[in-house]
Amino acid sequence: MDIAALQAFRAAAETGSFSAAAERIFLSQPAISKRIAALEGELGTRLFDRIGRRVQLTPAGQALLARARVILNEIEDARRSLANLAGEIGGELSLATSHHIGLHRIPETLKRFHERYPEVRLDLRFMDSEAACAAVLRGEIELAVVTLPAGPIPQLKAERIWDDPLEIVVAPSHPLARLRDASAKALLDYPAILPGPGTYTRGIILDALGSLRTRMRVGMTTNYLEVLKMLAVIGLGWSALPRTMIDDDLKVVQIKQVRIRRELGIVTHATRTVSNAGQAMIRMIREAA
Template sequence: MELQQLRYVVAVAEIGNFTRAAERCHVVQSALSHQVAALERELGVRLFERTSRRVRLTPAGEAFLPGARACLEAAERARADVAAASGEIRGRLAVGAIPTVAAVDLPAALRDYRRRHPRVRITLVSAGSENLVEQVRRGGLDVAFLGLPPRARPKGVRSRRLGTGELVAVVAPDHPLAHGEADLRGLADEPFVDFRAGHAGRVQSDEAFAAAGVRREVPFEVSSAEFMVDLVRQGLGVGMLPAAYAPRFPDLGVIRLRDAPTRAEHLIWGDRPSPAAAAFLELVGAGDEEEG
C-alpha cells in the first residue's frame, strides 16, 4: 500500500469521478485507475462501485476512507515537522472564521502569513461558531475565529479570548431612528432580521432583550450577515451587527444602543498545532496561551 494510492482513493471519493480525480492529482486517468485497482486487489475488496453515470464508495470503501485520510495527514505532518526542524515552515494551514470577525484584520494576517511562509498551502472557510469549533475539534481546521456570548467559552479546544465588542442595530437609511440612539425596549416593537434561534450569532441579542424584560419578533431568520443586510436595506426589519463590522455597509442607518448586547471573539486551535498553525498563532499574537 502506497501513499500515492491513498491519495488517489481520497480524490475519487471526494470528487466521485475518476477523470476529474486524475486531473486534481495531475496524472492521466489510466494511471490513477490502475493504482486504485491494484490497491483493491491487495485489500481483496472493491472500494468503489463504478457505473456509467457515477462512482461511489462501497461499504468497504466507506470503512477504508477515514484511515486513508489519517495516513495522508500523518505523512504530511511528518514532512512538515522535518522541514520545521531545518527552519522551513511548510504544509497546510486550514483557517475558519465567522463572517463578522472584527478583532483581527484576517485578510491582512493571511497576506502577511503567505509572504513569510510561501510554502504553506492556505485554505479559508466561513461558517458559524458552533460548526467551526467542531471542525477544529475533529482536525479539519487548524485554527478558527469565533464570536460567542460573553459568558460562553469554546469547549474541547484550546482558545484565547481576543476581545469583546458591542452590537449596534442597523436599519434602512430612511428609518426614523437611523443614526440615532435607542435602548432595546424602544426597538421591541420592530420586526427583526437575525440568525436562527440557538445560533451563536443570535444568542447574545436574545439574552440582551431578555435582560431588558422585553420580547421581540424575528420573522426573518437568515444564515449570513450579507443576507441580513440585504433584507435590512429593503426596510423589512432591524438587524444586529458588531459595531466594528457595521461600517462596512455605509448605506445602512446605524442605531447606537444604550444597553447594547455584547459578544466575545475567540481564536481557537487544537491540542497539537502543526508547525504551520503554530507560526500563524505566533503571527496573530496567540502564542501558546490558553484561556483559563
C-alpha cells in the same frame, strides 16, 4: 496500504467528488480515480457508489474513512514534528477562515505572510466558523481564524484575538430607528434577519435576548454578514451586526440591558503539532491585532 491512495480516498470522501478531490490535493482527476481503484482492488471491496458526477461512500467506505483520518493525521503530525526540528518555515499551511474575518480582519496579515514566507504554499479555505472548527477537529485544516464557540469543544484549543461587539441595526426609515432606549420586546413586532440556525453568531445573538429568543420572528437567514447588512439597509427587518460594519446606511437601536458580544480568534487541535508555518501565521495575527 498506499498513503497516497488513502489521501485520495479521504479527499474524495470529504468533497463528494473526484474532480473536487483532485483540486484539493493538486492532482488530475484520472490520477484520483486510479488511486482509488487501486485501493478498492487491494481491499477487495467497493468504497464509493458513483452517482453521476458525485460519489457517495458505501458502508465499507464509511468504515474506512474514520480509520484513514486517524492514520493520515498521525502521519501529517509526525511530518510536522520532524520538519519543526529543522526550524524551517515552508511546506503547506491549511488555513480556514470565515468570509467576514477573511474580508475585514486578516487580509493585511495574509499579504505580509506571503511576502515574508513565499516558500509556504497557503491552502486558504473560506467556510462557516462551525464547519471550520469541525475541519480542524477532523484534521483537514491545521488552524482556523473564526468566530469562537461560546463554550469549549473537546480536543480544540481556542485563543481569543479580537472582541467583536454587535449592535441591533435597522434602516434609518425603519420604525425601530425612532425609538430611544427601547425594551427588547419592541423587536418582537418586526422580522429579524439573522445568521442561519446552528451558527455560533446566531446563538450569541439569541442568548443575549434571553427569554424572548423563542418568540423572535425570523424573516430571513444568511450566514454572510455583508448580505445581512444589505437586507437591513433596504428595510426588510432588524439585524445584529459588528460595530465595524455599521455606517450611515444603518441606524443603531439602543435596547435596554441587551449587550451582544462575540469573540474572534484562532482555533487549533489541542493534541496535534502546529507546523512552523502555522506558528508563524499565529504570531503574525497576534502582532497585527
